[in-house]
Amino acid sequence: MTAVVAPTPAAAEAPKSAPTAVPRADRRATTWLTWLFLAPTLLGLGLFTMVPIVGSILLAFFRWDIISDPQFVGFANFAELATDPTVRVSFLNTFGFVVIAVTLQLAVALFLAVLVQSRMPAWLRTFFRSAFFFPLILSAASVSLVMAYLFNAEFGLVNQVLAAINLPEVGWLTTDAGAITVVILVYVWQNFGFTFLLFVGGLASIPRDVYEASSIDGATGWKQFRAITLPLLSPTVLVASVMAIISALQIFDQPYVLTRGGPGDATRTAVMVIFESAFQQLEFGRASAIGIVLTLIIIGVTALQFRLSRRFVFYS
Amino acid sequence: MDLSRRAVLGLAGLGAVGTALSVPRLLATDIPGRGDDVLTVAILGNAQDAAARAGLVAAFNELHPDIGVRIMPIQGQDWSNFFAKILTLVAAGTPPDVVVVATEGAQLFADRLAHPLDEYVKRDAADLQDYFDDVNPSLIESFMYEGSLYQLPIDFNAANVYYNTSALEVAGLERPADGWTHEDFLGYAREMGRANTGSFLPFFWTNRLWGGVVPWLYINDTSFLAETTAPGGEWLWDSFYPGETGRSGGYRWLEPNADDPKVFESFDYLRTIVAEGLGSSPAQGGGGELVARFAQGQIGMTPAGGFWVDGLAEGGMTPADYDVTYFPQWKGQRHQFGAAGYAMMSTSERKDEAWEWIKFCTTREGMRLAFPSPNTTPVRRSMCNDAFYSEKGPAHWQVFYDTLDNLPSGPIPAPPQQAAVETALIKNVVGAVTAGSDGGVRSALGTLQRDLALALRRSS
Amino acid sequence: MATTLSGPLPGVHTPPTRTRRERGALGSAAKVAVMVVAAFLTLGPVVWTLFTALTPLEAGTGERSFGLGAFADVFVQVDMWLLVWNSALVTGLCAAGQMITAAMAGYVFAKMEFRGKGLLFGLVLATMMVPMQVTIVPVFLLIRGMGLADTLLALIIPAIPTAFGTFLMRQYFLGLPHELGEAAALDGAGPFRTFFSIFAPLAAPGLAIVGILAFNYHWNEFFRPLIMLISEQNFTVPLGLVTLQGNLGTGSVATVLAGVVLSMIPALVVFILGNKPLREGLTAGSNK
Numbered sequence A: 001m002t003a004v005v006a007p008t009p010a011a012a013e014a015p016k017s018a019p020t021a022v023p024r025a026d027r028r029a030t031t032w033l034t035w036l037f038l039a040p041t042l043l044g045l046g047l048f049t050m051v052p053i054v055g056s057i058l059l060a061f062f063r064w065d066i067i068s069d070p071q072f073v074g075f076a077n078f079a080e081l082a083t084d085p086t087v088r089v090s091f092l093n094t095f096g097f098v099v100i101a102v103t104l105q106l107a108v109a110l111f112l113a114v115l116v117q118s119r120m121p122a123w124l125r126t127f128f129r130s131a132f133f134f135p136l137i138l139s140a141a142s143v144s145l146v147m148a149y150l151f152n153a154e155f156g157l158v159n160q161v162l163a164a165i166n167l168p169e170v171g172w173l174t175t176d177a178g179a180i181t182v183v184i185l186v187y188v189w190q191n192f193g194f195t196f197l198l199f200v201g202g203l204a205s206i207p208r209d210v211y212e213a214s215s216i217d218g219a220t221g222w223k224q225f226r227a228i229t230l231p232l233l234s235p236t237v238l239v240a241s242v243m244a245i246i247s248a249l250q251i252f253d254q255p256y257v258l259t260r261g262g263p264g265d266a267t268r269t270a271v272m273v274i275f276e277s278a279f280q281q282l283e284f285g286r287a288s289a290i291g292i293v294l295t296l297i298i299i300g301v302t303a304l305q306f307r308l309s310r311r312f313v314f315y316s
Numbered sequence B: 001m002d003l004s005r006r007a008v009l010g011l012a013g014l015g016a017v018g019t020a021l022s023v024p025r026l027l028a029t030d031i032p033g034r035g036d037d038v039l040t041v042a043i044l045g046n047a048q049d050a051a052a053r054a055g056l057v058a059a060f061n062e063l064h065p066d067i068g069v070r071i072m073p074i075q076g077q078d079w080s081n082f083f084a085k086i087l088t089l090v091a092a093g094t095p096p097d098v099v100v101v102a103t104e105g106a107q108l109f110a111d112r113l114a115h116p117l118d119e120y121v122k123r124d125a126a127d128l129q130d131y132f133d134d135v136n137p138s139l140i141e142s143f144m145y146e147g148s149l150y151q152l153p154i155d156f157n158a159a160n161v162y163y164n165t166s167a168l169e170v171a172g173l174e175r176p177a178d179g180w181t182h183e184d185f186l187g188y189a190r191e192m193g194r195a196n197t198g199s200f201l202p203f204f205w206t207n208r209l210w211g212g213v214v215p216w217l218y219i220n221d222t223s224f225l226a227e228t229t230a231p232g233g234e235w236l237w238d239s240f241y242p243g244e245t246g247r248s249g250g251y252r253w254l255e256p257n258a259d260d261p262k263v264f265e266s267f268d269y270l271r272t273i274v275a276e277g278l279g280s281s282p283a284q285g286g287g288g289e290l291v292a293r294f295a296q297g298q299i300g301m302t303p304a305g306g307f308w309v310d311g312l313a314e315g316g317m318t319p320a321d322y323d324v325t326y327f328p329q330w331k332g333q334r335h336q337f338g339a340a341g342y343a344m345m346s347t348s349e350r351k352d353e354a355w356e357w358i359k360f361c362t363t364r365e366g367m368r369l370a371f372p373s374p375n376t377t378p379v380r381r382s383m384c385n386d387a388f389y390s391e392k393g394p395a396h397w398q399v400f401y402d403t404l405d406n407l408p409s410g411p412i413p414a415p416p417q418q419a420a421v422e423t424a425l426i427k428n429v430v431g432a433v434t435a436g437s438d439g440g441v442r443s444a445l446g447t448l449q450r451d452l453a454l455a456l457r458r459s460s
Numbered sequence C: 001m002a003t004t005l006s007g008p009l010p011g012v013h014t015p016p017t018r019t020r021r022e023r024g025a026l027g028s029a030a031k032v033a034v035m036v037v038a039a040f041l042t043l044g045p046v047v048w049t050l051f052t053a054l055t056p057l058e059a060g061t062g063e064r065s066f067g068l069g070a071f072a073d074v075f076v077q078v079d080m081w082l083l084v085w086n087s088a089l090v091t092g093l094c095a096a097g098q099m100i101t102a103a104m105a106g107y108v109f110a111k112m113e114f115r116g117k118g119l120l121f122g123l124v125l126a127t128m129m130v131p132m133q134v135t136i137v138p139v140f141l142l143i144r145g146m147g148l149a150d151t152l153l154a155l156i157i158p159a160i161p162t163a164f165g166t167f168l169m170r171q172y173f174l175g176l177p178h179e180l181g182e183a184a185a186l187d188g189a190g191p192f193r194t195f196f197s198i199f200a201p202l203a204a205p206g207l208a209i210v211g212i213l214a215f216n217y218h219w220n221e222f223f224r225p226l227i228m229l230i231s232e233q234n235f236t237v238p239l240g241l242v243t244l245q246g247n248l249g250t251g252s253v254a255t256v257l258a259g260v261v262l263s264m265i266p267a268l269v270v271f272i273l274g275n276k277p278l279r280e281g282l283t284a285g286s287n288k
Helices: A024-059 A076-083 A085-115 A122-137 A140-150 A157-164 A176-204 A208-216 A221-249 A253-258 A270-280 A284-312 B005-021 B047-052 B054-063 B079-091 B103-112 B118-123 B125-134 B137-141 B165-170 B182-195 B214-218 B234-240 B261-275 B290-295 B308-314 B351-361 B364-370 B398-406 B418-433 B438-457 C020-054 C069-077 C080-111 C117-129 C132-145 C153-159 C163-174 C179-186 C191-202 C204-220 C223-228 C237-245 C253-282
Strands: B039-044 B069-074 B098-102 B151-158 B160-164 B201-203 B225-229 B251-256 B299-304 B322-325 B335-344 B409-411
Touching (some): A024 C117, A024 C132, A024 C153, A024 C191, A085 C020, A122 A176, A140 A157, A140 A253, A140 C204, A140 C237, A140 C253, A176 A221, A176 A253, A176 C020, A253 A270, A270 A284, A270 B079, A270 B418, A270 C132, A284 C117, B047 B069, B054 B069, B054 B351, B069 B079, B079 B418, B098 B103, B103 B418, B118 B125, B118 B234, B137 B151, B151 B351, B151 B398, B160 B165, B160 B398, B165 B299, B182 B299, B290 B299, B322 B398, B351 B364, C020 C253, C069 C237, C069 C253, C080 C117, C080 C153, C080 C191, C080 C204, C080 C253, C153 C223, C163 C204, C179 C191, C204 C253, C223 C237
Parallel strands (some): B039 B069
Antiparallel strands (some): B151 B335, B160 B322
């Protein structure tokens, strides 16, 4: 068996050509099966993703509040975005957040994935794996709710602990730096578990004998990690980072519940501005315009990653 | 993970049967009254809030047996959330006929969704005279928009100062005079802070439109938006409030006003309070265990209105444990309030029935049924009485209505772009009051001015 | 990061100073200590939540005392059973639908050859990059057109086709040897029988992963229900939790947290049941 998510060498090299000499009836049945099996997914994604995207693109050229008739405004929505300070700040926030949160998420996950490989009783390993994965099963909204209580500046547990050990209390959700820190911590806390599992899977698929061979050559520790682990893990790192970046670019729940984007605009993200424009300010055209810009950015970043990956990712 | 084929099939069958049995739930056809031809009244609240109005509906039906009424509770964390849901209903093609609308959304509804009540009010003037006689005109004026009346208010809350009696006594302080000043307030806060220990806060406040910075702006005779009034409305004032002068056709908030020196003064005052540790650094949204903290004596003073009485009683406070007084005076002592009432949707096909409901809810009987306990303040002066507050207090409950009758007052600033305006305000308040210097306050107010200008320019 | 590599490997030529065994033992202890701290940080907030929910503030006295009062309060304040039923319907049907459609599409993308395959698969993957907030308004209008506004089906139908699930299942089927199908074909099995009797059963662990992830996602989903559902009778558990917070956040913290704890239970059960396939599925390469 091969790993499911990480395209391991075996998966990447799976035979692509269908077997020859298939009876004609079977070939017709195969065609039937192909399109019948694809139909629900293709039609579903077409109707509920592709059509709405086209709708959203059209909507971006209108001013519309859902109640009145839509009004065609050309590129006005896009032009306004360029000059709107809130939009600019929210995109910058989102980029900064993605860089820090994804780096942290990958680093923590990789570090712990390597650690959990070390020798220990099986039950302990299971416990650690489950513990690191656990936050994933909670909803982002209720996690943020819990964290808001914990990081409350006046009554929260975190500041009480800081005070107890004679450290200065921090205005976690009331200062720019504090709020950004909390949003990043809460996001990484909840999401590193998935990346962790991917890495555990990737590490496990590296054959033991590669290490043994290199040990004989005198490579140990950090050197071995650089020379063997990282290159052999690079396909998993690529998949993990693509997924982490796509989802971090869409961050919403944590800042929405924790800070509502504040203080000031410190934690306002692109998706929050989409939500506020659409469902609070009733500017659906403007919201669509922001959404399209964000989508283009996501597509661009992902394409760039795959491009760069040709240089850095090592397929055996 | 080797589930046998039989187990898989069995599970699938079970799932299919369960799903089949749940079809009414999936299609929501099991919700009583859904799609019925009745008067639909949307309220902010949950099923319990809707059930609490069963008596009101029954009494209404005694009067109008032919008008079926369905109370539709709509959940929302705050008003903007609630309005978004109403819009969703409109967009979904199932708009309600009548909606409870608070000051926050009054102009948005008047601008786009609501039907003016002018003709109905004129037609039934005789029935309504008793109501207007009993209601302070400021409340009525707050629901006028460009000369027309869109709602008849049923309840309101002005921002007063609640204080914990024992926190006051520990500091050796007396109940402040009605005309205390903002300097007195600072003195009270300092004394309380000195006398009470532990995680005690002399002043707790929340960063939101109602009861946030606005009371401090209003007592200083300013606001973060320039306030002007619309002409018109004489049709109402002349017939129901003869002798009342200076009333208008409703408020207009068209321009930002954060660069007013008096706005700076108020913000700088709040900055001092926060910097000295006398007031909380304003939290966003709700106050968490505010009731519990206040009841435990960890909070000295906080802005609240009549709506809090019920909650404090539930939190275990007796009338002797706390009391209420006015906001202090500065250049003036104008108080801010928020009110709510039923609005008639312009899309409704049952406008006459809707009007009967709105009218019924303004009667003494309707109001008594709607507000059995003090979790808000009824707009009828005669209903804010000893009987209403006898068990739960506070001692000076007269403050709630006297705020309107004895002091200048006005609604919180809520133009049709209220959601964008509130966002702009909330997000800049924290920066301003936690700034290290008055220069920091100035720059935060500069940003506020810019954001408000953008917010007001949008839509409408 | 110098200590990241696993314990002593056979034949390692270690530098002097300490014996290999000593270093390994010390290193392992340090590693376990680091992981204990990490586990404490991940589980700590959960434990605090449980503890706070079990020790509500007493009205009046302001004391915290141990008891299930907050949990009882949840059932008084919201119709928890209805919330759970709604959530179970949405989650169960989404998970079942995703498993079926993802298995079929993933199989075709892994094992069949046809024109335009690369392009179609690319399109399917591309839909993952579109933020849901961008499409929600047009989706809402489509749902309205179907007459399903403010129903649970409004949440279920658009969520059944799944790009991520299709991707997962394709990867899974790619890992199954092609020869299995050829052998079945030699035995006279048609393509449908080959799928249902050979490949589908073998793909059960992969399907379990799709199902578990779908369950987890939709059980906790907040944004779509917030937009799509209006009537309280249609609310799912996460929306019910918001109700507990009360208007302007005046609800009791213990009650809110008790609600959070209750909402965790089904996800926890699925997590425990699914822990094994999930771990094996995602770490499968090890048994090769």
